[in-house]
Amino acid sequence: MTQLALVIDLNVCVGCHACVTSCKEWNTSGMAGYMADDNPYDADPTGTFFNRVQTFEVGEYPCSETVHFPKSCLHCEDPPCVPVCPTGASYKREEDGIVLVDYDKCIGCKYCSWACPYGAREFDEHQKVMKKCTLCVDRIYDENIPEAERKPACVRACPTSARLYGDVHDPNSEVSIAIREAGGYQLMPEWGTNPANHYLPRRKTKIRIHEDELVRSDNPLKKETDRPVGPIDEPTLDDVTSW
Amino acid sequence: MHPAFSVIFLTTLIGAGQGLFLALYTSESYAAVKLLPVQSGAFYAWGSAISVVLLALGLITSFFHLGHPERAWRTATKWRTSWLSREVIVLPAVLGAIAVYGAIHALGWNLTIVGIDTGVSNDLTLIVGAGGVLLTFTLFLCTGMIYACIKFLQEWSTWLTPVNYLLLGTASGFALATVYASLFAPELVYFLGGWAIIILLAAFVTRSASLIRNARLKPKSSLQTAIGVRHQTMTQRSQGQMGGSYNTREYFHGAPMWVFRSIKWVFLVLVFPLPLILLSVGINEASFTVLSAAFVIQYLGLLAERWFFFAQANHPQNIYYQTIS
Numbered sequence: 001m002t003q004l005a006l007v008i009d010l011n012v013c014v015g016c017h018a019c020v021t022s023c024k025e026w027n028t029s030g031m032a033g034y035m036a037d038d039n040p041y042d043a044d045p046t047g048t049f050f051n052r053v054q055t056f057e058v059g060e061y062p063c064s065e066t067v068h069f070p071k072s073c074l075h076c077e078d079p080p081c082v083p084v085c086p087t088g089a090s091y092k093r094e095e096d097g098i099v100l101v102d103y104d105k106c107i108g109c110k111y112c113s114w115a116c117p118y119g120a121r122e123f124d125e126h127q128k129v130m131k132k133c134t135l136c137v138d139r140i141y142d143e144n145i146p147e148a149e150r151k152p153a154c155v156r157a158c159p160t161s162a163r164l165y166g167d168v169h170d171p172n173s174e175v176s177i178a179i180r181e182a183g184g185y186q187l188m189p190e191w192g193t194n195p196a197n198h199y200l201p202r203r204k205t206k207i208r209i210h211e212d213e214l215v216r217s218d219n220p221l222k223k224e225t226d227r228p229v230g231p232i233d234e235p236t237l238d239d240v241t242s243w
Numbered sequence: 244m245h246p247a248f249s250v251i252f253l254t255t256l257i258g259a260g261q262g263l264f265l266a267l268y269t270s271e272s273y274a275a276v277k278l279l280p281v282q283s284g285a286f287y288a289w290g291s292a293i294s295v296v297l298l299a300l301g302l303i304t305s306f307f308h309l310g311h312p313e314r315a316w317r318t319a320t321k322w323r324t325s326w327l328s329r330e331v332i333v334l335p336a337v338l339g340a341i342a343v344y345g346a347i348h349a350l351g352w353n354l355t356i357v358g359i360d361t362g363v364s365n366d367l368t369l370i371v372g373a374g375g376v377l378l379t380f381t382l383f384l385c386t387g388m389i390y391a392c393i394k395f396l397q398e399w400s401t402w403l404t405p406v407n408y409l410l411l412g413t414a415s416g417f418a419l420a421t422v423y424a425s426l427f428a429p430e431l432v433y434f435l436g437g438w439a440i441i442i443l444l445a446a447f448v449t450r451s452a453s454l455i456r457n458a459r460l461k462p463k464s465s466l467q468t469a470i471g472v473r474h475q476t477m478t479q480r481s482q483g484q485m486g487g488s489y490n491t492r493e494y495f496h497g498a499p500m501w502v503f504r505s506i507k508w509v510f511l512v513l514v515f516p517l518p519l520i521l522l523s524v525g526i527n528e529a530s531f532t533v534l535s536a537a538f539v540i541q542y543l544g545l546l547a548e549r550w551f552f553f554a555q556a557n558h559p560q561n562i563y564y565q566t567i568s
Contacts, residue, residue: 045486052483058474086328087317108310117395119560122489128310185471190463
């Protein structure tokens with residue numbers, strides 16, 4: 001069974017908000033639209049977003065790190081928001097695991113947003129229905145778009161490739177390999193929601209060179225011999241040409 | 244959570260309506276086994292009418308909570324998984340059962356179904372009423388479970404939640420029944436008022452238990468689990484927006500801390516000791532004024548109680564919204 005999801009690399013995310021704006025741009029003009037923006041230039045701006053980038057300071061200044069944290073619907077494999085919906089407007093697709101809201105069935109009771117521990121759902125004050133990330137379901141299957149571009153808008157927009165997209169149930173997909181090899185983890189595992197979206201942790205990028213890495217101490221095929229050393233009294237240019 | 248007044252009125256109104264019906268049926272079944280004097284059909288009929296009005300008012304206020312009330316009929320479809328859907332089905336059923344119960348009394352249909360010789364002249368109402376009682380208890384369960392089934396809202400996720408809904412609603416309904424009886428059936432005032440006090444004391448025990456439990460709760464989620472970074476010192480520097488959003492409005496009560504703290508004591512005084520004193524005095528004097536004061540004060544207290552119930556629930560998503568920028 002397919003479970004499409006995003007894997008977000010916190011080590012690479014620079015917090016530029018390109019995913020936020022491209023998400024809003026795509027979805028406000030797509031089937032989810034429009035996504036309201038009230039008082040965008042006034043004192044109390046507010047609006048509907050499917051994706052946000054938050055920033056956290058880890059540690060204490062000056063020994064601190066900045067973690068930019070993109071946050072959207074995690075398309076849980078056991079989504080708590082789905083069974084609570086009284087009308088069936090909130091549902092998880094069998095074929096690809098995307099959690100969606102049927103805007104024509106939603107009565108706007110907001111119960112599903114209470115039942116999401118991540119606060120991934122936002123109520124649209126104008127259309128009076130609950131909205132959330134659709135994983136660009138109207139884009140990833142659109143055959144009018146070149147195949148390479150059939151990815152969620154946020155993934156396409158990310159300038160640092162911090163967002164990977166694919167099937168987390170396919171063990172050989174890019175996302176599964178990233179989760180497996182780069183320590184991918186889920187958010188709030190304590191509630192058993194089993195989110196499909198994973199995050200890759202921050203990594204140390206220092207190169208640590210140990211002594212034994214410079215010399216092939218084991219020399220398995222006997223291909224390397226000791227370096228030739230010339231007579232000690234001759235003038236040298238460097239180690240090699242000294243003889 | 245942000246307390247919605249539509250839901251506050253819905254739960255308190257239907258609680259009182261259900262409790263009133265339970266009180267009427269209790270007095271009728273006691274009369275059936277000759278423990279209480281039998282009342283006229285009109286007594287039960289008008290009592291049921293008040294109960295139906297309260298439930299209908301509750302149902303109407305609940306529509307104000309919906310973004311698309313015209314689609315409300317769809318809520319009856321997912322009763323297999325959703326407690327909200329179950330409540331939506333059971334609430335009209337309770338309303339209908341109580342209406343039928345009252346109508347049989349009003350029309351005086353003295354039908355004997357079971358045929359046991361009872362103190363009341365017929366047992367049709369007792370059978371219909373028993374079904375109504377069953378539905379009433381189911382409705383209390385549904386209402387409570389809507390909140391208790393969300394496991395990460397730890398303040399709600401306890402068996403005390405449905406029990407509190409049951410006991411507080413029943414206490415309020417029995418108080419209303421006592422007021423009603425003080426006008427039309429003074430011989431029932433002792434009985435109904437006594438039960439109102441007993442249920443009120445039981446509700447005090449369970450509501451206090453849930454307050455104590457909630458005060459000792461340790462949140463399971465933390466910033467560490469929320470973003471998956473295990474450092475002990477972390478602060479939010481930006482929540483991705485400068486203005487507010489649904490996330491900052493819906494999940495926080497929005498009242499100053501001193502209001503939040505004082506509401507707890509306001510409801511504890513208005514719901515429990517004051518009505519207790521007024522009920523005790525009112526029963527002895529069979530005074531309509533004192534008893535109705537008890538009911539009204541308790542109802543106002545229950546509004547505050549419900550507000551506090553919602554406001555106290557701390558949603559884990561708030562972890563993501565601690566600092567604007």
